[in-house]
Amino acid sequence: MIFNGTSGTGLRRRVRVRGWQAGVVSAIVLSGCSSMGASGPSTGAIVKTPQHDARVRAVTLSAAVVRSVVAAESRDTFASKLGNFEQRHGLIGAGDVLDISIWESPPAVLFSNAAISSVQAGASSVAQGATFPSQMVDADGAISIPFAGRVRAVGRAPAEVARSIQSRLEGKAHSPQVLVRIGQNQGGGVTVVGDVVNSRNVPLTTRNERLLDVLADAGGVRQPVDKILIQVTRGDTVVTRPLGAIIRDPRENVPLMSHDVVTALFQPYSFQALGALGSNAEVPFEGTGISLAQAIARVGGLQDNRANIKGVFIFRFEDPAALPPELRLGAPLTPEGKVPVIYRVDMSDPSTFFAMQTFPMRDKDIVYVSNAPIADFQKFTNLVSQMAFSVVGLVTTIS
Incomplete structure (x- = not known):
């Protein structure tokens, strides 16, 4: 039977094809959200993170938060961690090589292999003396002197050792006089390594050398001052500060101790930029x-067509002292003593830009900007439209 130029079989075929088309489009609609790509979690997912992970703390960036972060950072200085008091340098250490000379007045008895002229009250007399081969302070911290025995040297000034030797020679030598000096400072000093002209061990003397003194003795740094970090390791304590800050603040030019290790590091700081930013790198x-405002500017700012201006986040392992008391209490710490923190920045509020200018970036921070909801919706509708047109074309071909 013919009805309006269409056979019953053709009509049924077209109905079946259109039903199949509708099913495909429905499947696209149902699975569209899960099939769309994304550069990271949504703003809602990040905001809910502390509810699912009790280890993470969430903080909204404000002027008060910035003050707390800056205050915590100012406590992590050389002066506070290493002390800024004069050390007693020039002391003898294990492994130091000492030059020792002993004189006695005539008639000399014990030490007579050298003659030194002296004038006393207008009359000429000859004092006898001996210079011993250089002696290295042994692992027990002592040296051995003929007729004086073993004398403790470690941790003492050369003049103190000389007095000890002299007192032991009283009654054995005739009016003995002793001179002790450090010939080679092998047991103490500061090791300077890294991006310096000459990596070396710098002896510490009675000058009470400070940090900039030993850097100068090593020939200085090889890179611009504002790109160098100075790390001082003292036992289990490791503190790092920018060289520029040390030069600007005399309190940071701290005295050093024997066995300190000073390392010059060339620009090791970096942050990661991810999400709806001008570039991901x-x-x-x-x-x-640098400040947060500078960091965002360096990656080209936010992408106008997809960024959520209320969804700017900084992921950081933070010093507990920088957190508000209510978030600090009971916060589980990482092995390094830090707290995982997500700082949220609402760039729709103009006052936030002032806080961004003073919020300091830290090494290994992650700056992430989530997509705006409308951007995700547009991606979804574009996907559905493309798939729908493809299905329509396929149906037209079939029919």
Whole structure:
């Protein structure tokens, strides 16, 4: 039977095809969200993170938060961690090589292999003396002197050792006089390594050398000052500060101790930029530091067509002292003593830009900007439209 130029079989075929088309489009609608790509979690997912992971703390960036972070950072200084008091240098250490000379007045008895002229009250007399081969202070911290025995030297000034030797020679030598000096400082000093002209061990003397003194003795740094970090290791304590900050603040030019290790590091700081930013990359920055506003500007700012201006986040392992008391209490710490923190930045609030200008970036921070909801919706509708047109074309071909 013919009805409006269409056979019953053709009509049924077209109905079946259109039903199949509708099913495909429905499947696209149901699975569209899961099939769309994304550069990271949504703003809602990040905001809910502390509810699912009790180890993470969430903080909204404000002027008060910035003050707390800056205050915590100012406590991590050389002066506070290493002390800024004069050390007693020039002391003898194990492994030091000592030059020792002993004189006695005539008639000399014990030490007579050298003659030294002296004038006393207008009359000429000859004093006898001996210079011993250089002696290295042994592992027990002592040296051996003929007729005086073993004398403790470690931790003492050369003049103190000389007095000890002289007192032991009283009654054996005739009016003995002793001179002790450090010929080679092998047991103490500061090791200077890294991006310096000459990596070396710098002896510490009675000058009470400070940090900049030993850097100068090593020939200085090989890179611009604002790109160098100085790390001082003292036992289990490791503190790092920008060289520029040390030069600007005399309190940071701290006295050093024997066996300190000073390392000059060339621009090791960086942050990672991810999400709806001008570029996604690892971005190095100067040792003197940069602000959050500078960090976002260096990656080209936010993408206008997809960024959520209320969804700017900084992921950081933070010093507990920088957190508000209510978040600090009971916060589980990482093995390094830090707390995982997510700082949220609402760039729809103009006052936030002032806080961004003073919020300091830290090494290994992650700056992430989530997609705006409308951007995700547009991606979804574009996907559905493309698939729907493809299905329509296929149906037209079939029919």
